[in-house]
Every structure is written in C-alpha cells, then in structure tokens.
Amino acid sequence: MKTFGDFDGLALFIRIAQAGGLASAERATGIPKATLSRRLSALEESLNVRLVRRTKKGVVLTEQGQQLFDRSQTAFMLAEQAVAEVQDERVALSGTVRLSLPPDMAAAVLAPALIGFKTRYPDVTIEMTLADRRVSLIEEGYDLVVRMGPVADSELMFKKIAALPRTLVASPAFLSMHSDLNIPQDLEMLPALAIRRDLIAWDLKNAQGVREIVRPRIGFAANRQTILVEAACAGLGIANLPKFMIEDAMATGALVPVLPDWEPSPVEMTALWQKDRITERLIKAIVRDFEEALHTKLVEA
Secondary structure, three states, X not given: OOOOOOHHHHHHHHHHHHHOOHHHHHHHHOOOHHHHHHHHHHXXXXXXXXXXXXXXXXXXXXXXXXXXXXXXXHHHHHHHHHHHHHOOHHHHOOEEEEEEEOHHHHHHHHHHHHHHHHXXXXXXXXXXXXXXXXXXXXXXXXXXXXXXXOOOOOOOEEEEEXXXXXXXXXXXXXXXXXXXXXXXXXXXXXXXXXXXXXXXXXXXXXXXXXEEEEOOEEEEEOOOHHHHHHHHHOOOOEEEEEHHHHHHHHHHOOOEEOOOOEEEOOEEEEEEEOOOOOOHHHHHHHHHHHHHHHHHHHHHO
C-alpha cells in the first residue's frame, strides 16, 4: 500500500469541514481561501477520491469525505492536545486572539483585564471588537466572545463567568411624581428605560420567593447601559441596571431604589469559544482572568 504523506492537507481538510466552507475556514485559520482550495484539490487527487462538493453556501462532504472526517478528526484533536501538553506556558500562551465583547462591560471590567493579561504575556496579540449585537463566532472568525443573557449555542464551548445582580432605579424627582407606585404591576403603567424597546420582561422576586413578571412601557431605549444610567438620572423613567454600574449615582442620591422589596433577576455573562486544542489553554487563561476581574468588581460593589 502506498504510504500517505499529505498530513498537512488532511489537517486543512478537517478545518474546512469544521468551518463548513472555504471562506469560514480562511477566517478561522488565516490561510487564504485560494490556498485552502488548492490544498483540498491536491488531497483529493492524492487519494483519488472526491471529498467535498462545492456549493454557493460552502462545501458539503461526500460520503467518502464524511467517512474520512469522522475517522480522522478525533486523531488530529488528540495530536493537537499532545503538542499543547509538551509546550511550556509561555509558548502555549502566545498567538493572536480575536474577541468580541459587550461594550459597557468591556470598558468597565473586561478591557482592563485584557490589558493586564497582555502585560503578563507579551507574546499574545489581542484583537478586541466591542459589539452589542450577537456576532457569529464561527462565521466571523472570532476566537472568544462574551455575551449577556441566555446562551443557546450547543455546538460551542461555553462557561458562565458572572451573574450580575440588578436593581430597579429611578431619580428622586421621577418617584415624587409617581408616589402611587406600590406593586410590580404598577411598573407597566410608567415610562421605563431599556437597551431595546421590544421583548422586554422584568423578572422580579421578593424575600418570600414570590415571582412577578412585568412588561414595562419602554419610552427610551439605548444599546449602552451607561446612557441608560444618565437617562434615569435625568428623570426619564425606571431602569433595571447592574448594581455596580449605578453605585456612584446611588451614593450621591442621583438614583434611588424602586420597589426595594422586589429584586430583578441577575443578568448572566457567558464566554463562548470553539473547541480547539491548540488555543484551548490560551482561551481558558483569558476566561479565568475575566472571571477574577468580574468577581473583584462584584465584591467591591
């Protein structure tokens, strides 16, 4: 039997199959699409087997391609793990990391944590994008994203890194004009502030464990929570905000609690990344720094 020697081509085939197309594989690997296509064709020629069918949406594995992918993917992951395990810490914590982070949390906590990480590991290149939209980690070529709220990406690795306590707040002047605010249902009759106008539901719970879900009327929406803090201080309505973001305004009396016997549900922050043995140690090290920074911030608050 002829000895097979194109293991680099096989590795690229696995990357293409994982990404679902040449363009996505280019973003994930940094290798030009033309090079990936040429290496894929060379692998098919050396095997004398058609591995993929090219379509407008990407690539579809043939029966033989699927068989090769299923049997070789695990072996390559084990090989990547073996290589990672023999690397020292400095080599493992190197390379380029592309991140997408929520703007307010990045400015307050995550970006300073990344600056500290870069200081300790100068061989790491950080490429950070601040985005309030839900980016596609795989299709847009990100190595790590942090999202606010529930996560449903079952194909990705993920870890909850914080649960941020929230408080209902408003300005004293606003509350003085609405002294009849006594129960959660009253919130639905008053102006409210949020990051978007649709699909807003506040999940509240009191000390006895009673839960109420209210859907307030959003009269002012902005996709920056720092702006919502300013709007609340200006008396535009009631806001449901992370406690650490409003501690200064509450300390000065610019904001005061609304329905203090009722506590909103915390907002979860989750880190998501692809399963990749080569970058796994680096990604997990950054996630640990995020966790520590958020824990410190919450303790201070």
